[in-house]
Amino acid sequence: MKIRVGFGFDVHQLKDQHPFVVGGVTLEHHKGAFGHSDADVLLHAICDALLGAANLRDIGFHFKNTDDRWKGISSLILLKETIKLLAEKGWSVGNIDAMLCLEAPKINPHIPAMQENIAAAIGISTEDISIKATTNEQMGFVGREEGVVAYAVCLIEKG
Template sequence: MKIKVGFGFDVHQLKENHPFIVGGVNLEHDRGAFGHSDADVLLHAICDALLGAANLRDIGYHFKNTDPQWKGISSLILLKESVRLVQEKGFEIGNIDAMLCIEAPKINPHIPTMQQNIAEAAGISVEDISIKATTNEQMGFIGREEGVVAYAVCLIQRS
C-alpha cells in the first residue's frame, strides 16, 4: 500500500466589515479574511495538503487568483475539486489534521460544523478530520488581528 503525507499552509489578511468564512462557516466578527475566493484559510491549507501529498502542486496552480471563474467562489467547491484531482491519481484520504492560528473570534464552538462541512466536501468521515485552534498570544500580525493562518497535514493512500 502506498501512503503519502501532505502539508498545507495559508494566510489571509483580515479587513473590517468583510465576511469571515472558516471551514465553510460564516463567523460573526468585525473583520474577515480577504482574498479572491471566499478566503477560507482553513480549506485552502487543507487543499494544499491534499494536492501536495498527491504531487499535484498547489492550490494557486489549479485555482488561479487571476481567473474570474474562482472570484468569490466557496472554498468548499475548491476542496471538492482538490479531492477529485487526488482521487483521479488513485488515492483516497486517510485523515486530515488542521490548526488555525487566530486571535478572535473563538473557534471551538464552530469546530463540529466545520468538521461536518469538510467531511461532506471530501467524502470522508468526521472522525477522520481534526481541527484545532490557538492564539498568537497577542503577538505579531495575528495578535493584532491583522491576519489569520492555517496549517494542515493529511495522509492519503492508494485506493
Template sequence: MKIKVGFGFDVHQLKAGHPFILGGVHLDHHKGAFGHSDADVLVHAICDALLGAANLGDIGHHFKNTDEQWRGISSLILLKECVKMLKEKGFSINNIDAMLCLEAPKINPHVPAMKKHIALAMNIDEEDISIKATTNETMGFIGREEGVVAYAVCLIQKER
C-alpha cells in the first residue's frame, strides 16, 4: 500500500456585499469572500491538499481563474472533480484535517453542516473530516477582517 500526505492553503479577501461560503455553507455575515468561483477557502484548501498528495498540481492549474466556466461555481463541484482525478490515479481518501483562521463569524455552529457537504462531495464519511477554527487575535489582515485563511492536510492511499 502506498500512503501519501497532502497540504493545502488558501486565502481570500473579505468584502462587503459578497456572500460568505465556507464548506458549502452560506454564513450570515456583513462581509464575504471575494473570488472567481464562490471563494470557499475551506474547500479550496482541501482541493489543494488532495491534488498535491496525488502529485496533480494545484487548484489553479485545473480550474483557472481566467476561465469563465468556473466563474461563480460552487467549490463543492471543483472538489468532486478533484476526487474524480484522484480516483482515476487509483487513490482513495483516508481523512481530511482542516483549519480556518478568521475573526468572525463563529464557525463552530456551522461545522456539522460543512462536514456534511464536504463528505457528500468527496463520498467519504463525515467522521473522516475534521474542521477547526481559530482567530488571529485581532492582528494583521485577518484580525482586521480583510481576509480569511484555510489550511488543510489529507491522507490518501492506493494499493500497489
C-alpha cells in the first residue's frame, strides 16, 4: 500500500452582512467570508491538502475563480469533485485533520455538523475527520476579524 500526506491552507476576507459558510454549515454572524464560490475556507484548505497529496496541483488550478461555473457554488461540490479527481488516480482518503483560526463565532457547537458534511462528501467516517478551532488572540488581521484562516492535513492511500 502506498500512502501520502498533504497540507492545505486557505484564507478569506471577512465582510459585514455576508454569509459565513464553514464546513458546509452556514454560521450566524455579522460577518462572513468573501470569495468567488461560497468562500468556505475549511473546505478549500481540505481540497488543497487532498490535491497536494495526490500531486494534482491546487484548488485554483482545478476551480479557477475566473470561471463562472464555480461562482457562488457550494464548496461541498468542489470537495466532491476533488474526490473524483483523486479516485481517477486510484487514491482514497484515510483521514483529515483541520484547524480553523478566527475570533468569532465559536466553532465548537458546529463541528459535528461540519464532520457530517465532509464525511458525506468524501465517503468516509466522521471518525476520520478532525476539526479544531483557535483564535489569534486578537492579533493581526484574524484578531481584528478582517479574515479567517484554515489549515488542513490529510492522509491518502492507494492499493
